[in-house]
Amino acid sequence: MRTEGPRPRKAGSPFPHDARGDRKTALLAFTPAFLTVAASAYVPMEASLVLPLLGLVIMTVFFGLVVLWWQAETERQTLAIQLAGLEQEERIPAAPLVLRPPVLADSPVTVLRELALSVSLQEASAETSPMLPERVQAARFPEPSLLPSMRNPSAEEVSRMRLVTQAFEADQIELHLQPVVSLPHGKIRFYEALARLRLADGTLLGPAEFLPLLEASGRASDFDRRVLIRSMAIARHLVARGSEAIVGVNLTAHSIAEPGFLWSLAGLLDTSPDLLGKIVLEMPQHSWRHLDADHRAALAMLRERGVPFSLDRATDLRFDPKALADLGIRFMKLPADLMIEAAEQADGRYAGPELDVRDFASALRRQGIRLIAERVEEEDTVPMLCDLGVPLAQGFVFAGPRPVKPEIAGEQTAPQPFGLEDAPTLLRRAG
Missing domain, CATH: 1.10.287 (Helix Hairpins)
Incomplete structure (x- = not known):
């Protein structure tokens, strides 16, 4: 891109012209001739020196003419190159959009x-x-x-996207509850609220099937707020029944990253001060590791209101118990298979200088954090978790997610779900 304007051009000439430069060049070129003629007028000389002096004057004039020609030729070639470059730039077509x-x-x-x-x-x-x-x-x-x-x-994928959007706009969100139980007694300590989306054709989608579509359309935060409102209704129902169980609500990474989202949760929770402490906000491990100053300030404000937090969706076992406690984390979910795999190592370590997995539960308990083994799918896993001192566990081996009555969670429609009081007890005594 050219940053300088074109040089002034002489009228009728395609090349720029500097008159002051030309006069200076001519003066310098003919200076020897002028000096020779002036010297001959004031210095007496013999007749034999007249012809050599005349020859010297002619040579100096010729030298001046050569200098002028060389300067003009150099300028002409330079301007020709510049003009060619300018015309080339003007001929370059812009890349089409x-x-x-x-x-x-x-x-x-x-x-x-x-x-x-x-x-x-x-x-x-x-x-x-x-x-x-x-x-x-x-x-x-x-x-x-x-x-x-x-x-x-494909046409099928486009149709599915349309159905998901329509179901979300129609508020066809259903909540299922999966209990978190104590080990080894199997007593329910709290529930995790798991969202489902009911399509118009009756298909029930899990989060992995519809959340990416909502996140791509920028509706993740709206979805999380709706789930939180329904979870508060469930917590109020549990309190009315005299239950001490609390409700965990998953927050998506997209919502957490949205500016102002965490601050907006305070307004929702302030509408029901009697439920403070009954709702646990669960955030993925990745989000906890990438908190900025605004996130930390919002979490501190929620923590001061008595809102407990949980670390969820962990992909590794690297953590600092004290740092997590300082953030307000009161529950930490770790995959059962990762902990058992680490326990089977000679030193009981997952990788690097981390804590021995056998010390996880006690190290977290000293900081006021309760360890939860999640995705417990096999009976043989339960005794191993008890040996590791894990106090809480969650998984299909204890109970799967169960739908909640729509009138309890504030849902509009749901085909024949049952409430908590109607749910068959699928809990087994572990240990």
Whole structure:
């Protein structure tokens, strides 16, 4: 891009012209001749020196003419090169804007792939021009082939996206409760609220099937607020029945990352001060590890109101009990298979300098955090967890998620679910 304006041009001439520069060059070129003529007028000389002096004057004049010609030729060649470059830039066609038909995004990855492919098409169109300067060709965007392959959604996928959107707008969210029990007695300590989405055709979708679509459309925070409101209704029902069980509510990573979302939860919880302490906000391990100053301030405000937190969806066993306690975490969920795998090692460590897995429960308990083994699917796992001192556990070996009556959770419709008082007890005594 040219940053300087064009130099002034002489009328009728395509080249710029500097009159002051020309006068200076001529004066310097003919200075020897002027000095020779002036010297001959004031210095007496013999007749034999007249011809040599005349020859010297002629040589100095010729030298001046050569200097003028060389200067003009150099300037002409320079201007010709500049003009050629200017005309070349003017002839460079702008890379055409490649417009692609809108594609319904089913996830943020799809949006990223779409943007990368559009950039690739624009680059391909620009490279067809042989006049493209090097500085333009040197600019390169990430190779789209490094990203997952781009494809248009099938008719079935588009239909599913439409059904999910319609069900969410119709508020067809159902809550199922899965108990968290104490070990080894199997007494229910609290429930985790698990959301489901009921489509118009009666299909019930789990979070893995509909959450990516809601997140891609920017509705994750609205979804989490609805689930929280329903969970508060369930907690109020448990309090009315005299139950001491609390309710855990999962928050999505997309909602937590949204500015102001955590602050908005205080307003919801303040509407029911009698439920403070009865609702546990569960956040993924990844979110706890990437808190910024605003997140920490919002969590501190919620903690001061008496809201307990839980670390959920852990992918490894690396943690600092004291740092987690300082954040207000009162429950920590760890996958049962990860803990048992670490316990089977010679030193009982998951990887690196972490705590021995046999010390997890006691280290967390000293900081006021209760360890929960989640995804307990086999009976043989229960005695191992008891040997590790795990106080709480959750999984299908104890009980699966059970739907809640719509009038309890504030849902609009739900086909024949049963309430907590109607749920068959599927809890087994462990240990």
